[in-house]
Amino acid sequence: MTGFARETSEGSQEMYPRGETVREELARELGGVAGAHGAVLRLPEGMVIDPNDFEAESLSDETMIINMGPQHPSTHGVLRLMLELDGETVLRVKPVIGYLHTGMEKTGEQLSYIQGATNTTRMDYLSPLANEAVFSLATETLLGVQVPERATWIRMLMAELGRLSSHLTWMATNGMDLAATSMMIYGFRERERILRFFEKTTGVRMNHNYIRPGGVAADLPPGWEEDVDAILNSVLATLEDFDNLFTGQPIFRERTEGVGVIDAETAIALSATGPVLRASGVPWDLRRAMPYLAYDQVDFDVVVGTVGDTFDRYAVRMGELRESVRIVRQIVEKMPTGDYRVNDRKVTPPPRGRIDESMEALIHHFKIFTQGFAVPEGEVYVAIESPRGELGCYMVSDGTPRPYRMHIRAPSFVNLQSLPAMLRGGMIADAVAIVSSVDPVMGEVDR
């Protein structure tokens, strides 16, 4: 290896066998031993145990380390879990990620602010509109641009429909993981209705590039109220079906209740957000706690669980679907009239008709699409509540038309850290249900 390679290679990403792991590190999985080295799961300091009070070595010849993934069908993409098993009991877990890494943060530095949304939208491919929204909000904060009210409400409508579609997909795949194939069919059927509306509005089913710095790409199509109303009615009916099929079903309850429990303190220490955090009883929803867009003008409840098990995470998402329907109904009612993008020709391209008449319009159009617009120097962190938790965008501008640094705080990436805490001590058969309940989207984890 060359000098640089030696400097940058820090050894294996894998989990070490029990024999090669120091006692302190094994103790860490039970909590509270500082200064350890190795690679296992992480628990917060608060949960102190006596290092002599566990049988770390006695199991050494009976355990085995196996790989689940990266191409296991229940891992929602290319997640690889290294599991140490004692019989069927999971002792240690290490998620190994990076199989889908495509350097999107580096790509983000090469694209102008106009093009940036096409990049971020591809990270979390189940809720692309949330990614576009956070990128646009960060850019607008740096620009100091106020978008028109209608643009804000359209963004909110699309974000909530996106949440519906994302949670429905989760219902579908979660059902599939627990061998309930009808959930799969119903969930995807409803999602398809929403994607059809997205296609009508934005032109594409996914990766819309619809929410852009300065507003949205196009106004809502004529008759959108009826379309949205039909979607909501259909979703509500399907939620009834889900309740009948799944919520009260004994097999499902058996498989999810008391499985993969994570308490509030651990969830906060591990920086978990979204349904994972709320299921353990912390009423933390950025839409309520730190309102962005116009969420302070709509009425909704923050759904929380009590135990923090897999069933609670299911129930929280179920409740959030109903709350999103409530929010969307209010948005339809309150949708203001006006412009759908800011009337600042430095930021948004002029309407097609103006280009034929006005030299300035043509210049602005040309400048925006060849150079982009310069954003004042500064740095900003903007966070919104995506279906998976806190989706943040940290952006540094050096005054040029391209972000100097564009970092996305991906909720799935951080939430994956709570998997070892959830899986520990459980059965290998429950691992599938627990991984699914965290709802990781690997596109966002690996970026």
Added chain:
Amino acid sequence: MSDTSAVNPLDVLGIPWSAGAGGQLVGFPSRASYAEAVRSLCDAGFTMCSDLCAVDYLAHPGRNLPEGVQPERFEVVVNLLDIQARRRVRIRVQVPAVKPEVDSLFEIFPGTEAMEREAFDMVGIVFTGHPDLTRILMPEDWEGHPLRKDYDVGSVPVKFKEPGVSPEDLVHTGRDREERLAAAAAAASSGTKRVR
């Protein structure tokens, strides 16, 4: 909401601070006092570390910093969250280009484990005290840290059709295909920029 939200926690702790875009509170502790400052903020109610990332300021050295803060090549940016009082604070700590080391926050916030590994993998910041500082997104044997500004962006040259090529020439047999593959491989090895 308690009345402590009106008090600037950074001012109380004596950390240099400024107001960022959108009125966000940004603190600039020194590298030596970084972990200690974060710990006192944690004790002051900022019980969640929502984000940690690193920035390479190689190509943009003249940024705005409060008085007394010496700019360095790297910066580690930490976003802390106070769930009770519903407020955020951002910590930016300067890390020099030579021996870019900074204390790990793992013992304060176990949730920074993956984020610090990502910052190490992408920018090459070494977090001392981290229990498992290995690459997380890039392959283990990868050389270099891609989000550094002196790391080249790799590119594959766009291949256009040669002028004067008739459509018949593009119809190929099996033997042609092998030749074309060999030519493509040769072009790829010579034309592609080697990434470090």
